[in-house]
Every structure is written in C-alpha cells, then in structure tokens.
Amino acid sequence: MGIIWTILIGFIAGLAARALLPGKQAMGFILTTVLGIAGSLLATYLGQAMGWYTAGAGADFVASVVGAVVVLAIYGFIARRR
Template sequence: MMGVVGTIFVGLVVGIVARALHPGRQSMGVIMTIVLGIAGSLLAKYVGQMLHFYQAGQSAGWIASILGAIVLLVIYGAVARRAS
C-alpha cells in the first residue's frame, strides 16, 4: 500500500515541478498533475533503459522524471491547441 501512496506523492511533486518549469498556462487539476508526473517518470525510465542509463528494475531519477513530464506537457499543449 505504501508503494502506491509513494508513487502518487512522487507523481504529484514531479508534476508540480514540471508545470512550474514549463512556460505558459496549463489548465489541469491535481489528478492530471499526478498522472503527468507518474507518466513522466515512466517515460524517463523506459527511455533511460533504451539508452542504457538505467538497468531493468531501476527507476528514473528526479531530474529525468521532471524532464519526461515536461516533454509530456509540451505534447499535451500541442494536442490541446490543435483540438481547439
């Protein structure tokens, strides 16, 4: 149970930092910020494993997770602009 709570907390922190570092206004709530942070961490983990920065079973670091979340924010912004 603590693993799930820890994952949600890390996702929230990563999502908040990524949103603070990314210029512009992102209209998303707390749940989407958590999802963004978790997805950014997963993206960083798998890209890091493909580039041999991380071994299988290793998680991405904070900076890589934040960068992954920023990449997802840019993609989210492009898709949202295109849809409007």
C-alpha cells in the same frame, strides 16, 4: 519497489514540471499528476532502453522532471489544437 518509486517521483516531477512550464495550463491537479507519472515512466523506460539505468531501477528526479515536461508540453500542444 522500482515502479512504486517511479510513480512517487513522477508525482513530484509532474508538479515541478507544471511550475517550470511557461504559460497558463488549463488542467487540474490530478491530470498534472497523471501526466507527471507518465513522464517519469517514459524517462525510466527510455533510460533503461538506452542503458543508463539497470533493469528495475527508476529514473532519477532530473530525468523524471524532463520526461514530465515533455509529456506536459505534448499534451498542451494537442489540447490547444482541438
């Protein structure tokens, strides 16, 4: 159930991260959602590696939004360089 919760929170976190990031992003709803889920998974696994979360527990909403902002910013930087 932990991974499903992480994906659900990642979906919402991706939308929140897109609203928080300044500037115009040229990506659609689905890509924003996928990158948000990736950010949530990143926050979950980094949190588990650092001992903040127990095994099987997902990251909270704030950590997921931060992870999603990081992933969206990295994507924006890479996409801009092409």
